[in-house]
Amino acid sequence: MGLLDRLSGLLGLKKKEVHVLCLGLDNSGKTTIINKLKPSNAQSQDIVPTIGFSIEKFKSSREGQAIIFVIDSSDRLRMVVAKEELDTLLNHPDIKHRRIPILFFANKMDLRDAVTSVKVSQLLCLENIKDKPWHICASDAIKGEGLQEGVDWLQDQIQAVKT
Numbered sequence: 001m002g003l004l005d006r007l008s009g010l011l012g013l014k015k016k017e018v019h020v021l022c023l024g025l026d027n028s029g030k031t032t033i034i035n036k037l038k039p040s041n042a043q044s045q046d047i048v049p050t051i052g053f054s055i056e057k058f059k060s061s062r063e064g065q066a067i068i069f070v071i072d073s074s075d076r077l078r079m080v081v082a083k084e085e086l087d088t089l090l091n092h093p094d095i096k097h098r099r100i101p102i103l104f105f106a107n108k109m110d111l112r113d114a115v116t117s118v119k120v121s122q123l124l125c126l127e128n129i130k131d132k133p134w135h136i137c138a139s140d141a142i143k144g145e146g147l148q149e150g151v152d153w154l155q156d157q158i159q160a161v162k163t
């Protein structure tokens, strides 16, 4: 079972479609992360740059939405661009006044040039996000490290909304 499937299993709820938006600059690791969240028999071995955007369907247990925002922690040069994209997202009318949980993956932690997740959090000024629950996890999407912690957090947020 993939992590997202387990989410619904743990909640013991009827399977419904869940809409999780996975965003971030190109080459940050979005497709690799989504791929790792699928059941192992559904994972693809060959990931190529996504042209346009892709929509993946998972079965899960909740209505509503969450956002996963992926950052290449080794790409210091484009961190400011990532921040601009994040700010644009946070100011988007569909997002701005909603308490939508945002999970950040400070990805590519295995690379020598990677900065810590605390540093990523500072560079993106995450402490300024006051009206939405957010969480940042260091991850290595190729090995799948850190993804579980992130999904666990999202699960808690979903549960908090449901109760």
Ligand SMILES: Nc1nc2c(ncn2[C@@H]2O[C@H](COP(=O)(O)OP(=O)(O)OP(=O)(O)O)[C@@H](O)[C@H]2O)c(=O)[nH]1
Residues within 6 Å of the ligand: 024, 025, 026, 027, 028, 029, 030, 031, 032, 033, 047, 048, 049, 050, 051, 107, 108, 109, 110, 111, 139, 140, 141, 142, 143
């Ligand atoms: N070292 C390392 N490489 C990674 C990690 N995650 C992804 N990559 C590599 O980074 C490259 C880009 O990954 P993708 O998953 O295609 O990134 P993306 O965000 O989907 O990129 P676009 O589709 O272009 O927007 C690939 O070569 C991945 O193998 C990681 O945690 N560590």
Ligand SMILES: [Mg+2]
Residues within 6 Å of the ligand: 030, 031, 032, 048, 049, 050
């Ligand atoms: Mg992609």
